[in-house]
Amino acid sequence: MITSQMLKGxxxxxxxxxxxxxxxxxxxxxxxxxxYGFGEISEGTIYPLLLRLQKxxxxxxxxxxxxxxxxxxxFNLTAKGEIELNxxxxxxxxxxxxxxxxxxxxxxxxxx
Amino acid sequence: xxxxTKYLIKxxxxxxxxxxxxxxxxxxxxxxxxxxxDLSRYNQEMVRADLIDMIIEGxxxxxxxxxxxxxxxKEICDEIINSFPQKTYSEKIxxxxxxxxxxxxxxxxxxxxxxxxxxxxxxxxxxxxNLTVGKIISGILTILFAEVYIHFLCKQAFAPKKISxxxxxxxxxxxxxxxxxxxxxxxxxxxxTIPLYIAAIIxxxxxxxxxxxxxxxx
Numbered sequence: 001m002i003t004s005q006m007l008k009g010x011x012x013x014x015x016x017x018x019x020x021x022x023x024x025x026x027x028x029x030x031x032x033x034x035x036y037g038f039g040e041i042s043e044g045t046i047y048p049l050l051l052r053l054q055k056x057x058x059x060x061x062x063x064x065x066x067x068x069x070x071x072x073x074x075f076n077l078t079a080k081g082e083i084e085l086n087x088x089x090x091x092x093x094x095x096x097x098x099x100x101x102x103x104x105x106x107x108x109x110x111x112x
Numbered sequence: 113x114x115x116x117t118k119y120l121i122k123x124x125x126x127x128x129x130x131x132x133x134x135x136x137x138x139x140x141x142x143x144x145x146x147x148x149x150d151l152s153r154y155n156q157e158m159v160r161a162d163l164i165d166m167i168i169e170g171x172x173x174x175x176x177x178x179x180x181x182x183x184x185x186k187e188i189c190d191e192i193i194n195s196f197p198q199k200t201y202s203e204k205i206x207x208x209x210x211x212x213x214x215x216x217x218x219x220x221x222x223x224x225x226x227x228x229x230x231x232x233x234x235x236x237x238x239x240x241x242n243l244t245v246g247k248i249i250s251g252i253l254t255i256l257f258a259e260v261y262i263h264f265l266c267k268q269a270f271a272p273k274k275i276s277x278x279x280x281x282x283x284x285x286x287x288x289x290x291x292x293x294x295x296x297x298x299x300x301x302x303x304x305t306i307p308l309y310i311a312a313i314i315x316x317x318x319x320x321x322x323x324x325x326x327x328x329x330x
Contacts, residue, residue: 027169043166044181048191051159055195069169070127073162 007038012049013088014038016077019059020085025072026050050075058084114327120157127164135167135177138185141269145189148266150199152329159192186270208259210325213318215255220315223247228308241311246299250292257288 018029026043029050033041053059058081066072077085131139142163146156163181170180182188199207224241231237 026166042180042182043170044188045191047162047166048188048195051192051195055197066169069172070165072165072169 007041010092011041011046012053013085013092015046015049015053016058016081016085016088019075020077020082023074023076025074029075053081057081114154117154117157120154120161124157124160124164127161127168130168130171131164132171135171138177138181139163139167142181142185142189144266145186145269146193148263148269149189149193150204151193151196155196206325207329210322210329211259212255213322213325215258216251217315217318217322219251219254220311220318224308224311224315227311231308239308240305241308242302243304243306244296244299245301245303246296248303249299250295253288253292253295257292261285 014033015029018024018032024032026046030041030043030046033046050059050061054061054075057078059075060078061073061075063071064074128136128139139160143156143160146159149156151159166180167177170177227241228239231239
C-alpha cells in the first residue's frame, strides 16, 4: 500500500503526467491514479494540488459543459508544465535508481 | 466587495440548493473554516464554487461528500488555504481595521437610531448624541467579543458538536450581550456631546470607509 506520506511530493508530478496524456478533470484524474495502482485518492486530495499547479503556471484550465451534471473544469499542461514534468521524470529515475541500489545492497550487493 | 465576488456569491447560493442536506452541512463547515483563513473573499467563493461542482457531480454518481472530498476535511482545507498566497502582515492589519470599522458603524447605527427613538418618544430633549464612558467600553467589548468569537467559530468548524459545549456557548453569548447592553446604563459620564445629525454623518462616513476598504480587500 502506498501511504499518503510516501505520496507527498510525488503526487503533483504524477498529476502532471496524467494531465499530459489528455485534457482531463479532477474526478477523472483521481480515477486514473486509482487504475494505475495509487489507491483511493479523493478528488478533494487532488484539488489543492491542482490549485497549486495552476497558480505556478504548470497547468491551465477551461470550463466545459458535462453531459448530465454541472460544468467541469478541464486541465491542460502548459509549456512550463511540460518542462516541470520532464524534470520530475528525471528526478524520479534518479530516486528509483538510488532506492534500487539501496535494496540491492540490503541483499548483500555492493555500492557502485 | 467587487462585482465578480458578488456574482460568485449569488451563483454559489443558487447552486448550493442542488446539494442534499447531509452534504450541505459538511460543506457549510468547510466554508466556515475557510472564512476564518487568510483567503480573500473572492478566493473563498472560487473554492466554494469548485467544491459545489465536485459535490453535485459526486451526488449524481451516488458518492457522498466523504468519498468526494476525503475523510480529513480540516487537512484538506489547510492544503487548500496553503495553495494560495498568504496575506502579508500589513494586509492582515488592514483587514482587522476594516472589521473594526464595520463593527463601529453597526454599533453607530444602533446607537443613533435608539437615541433618536428615545428622544422622540420619551425624553423630548434636544436631538443630541452623548458619547459616554459606558458606550465606549461597550463598543470596545463588542469589537473584542465579535473578533474572538468569530475566530473561535471558524477554527472549531470541524470539532464534534457536544450539547454541554453548546449550552456553555449559549450562556457565554447571552452573558456578553447582557454586559454589553447594560454598560451604557451604568457608566453614564458624558465625554462628548454632538448633534444627532452629526453622529449620523460620522456613522455614514465610517460605513463609506468600510465599504472602500472591503473593495480593496476583495
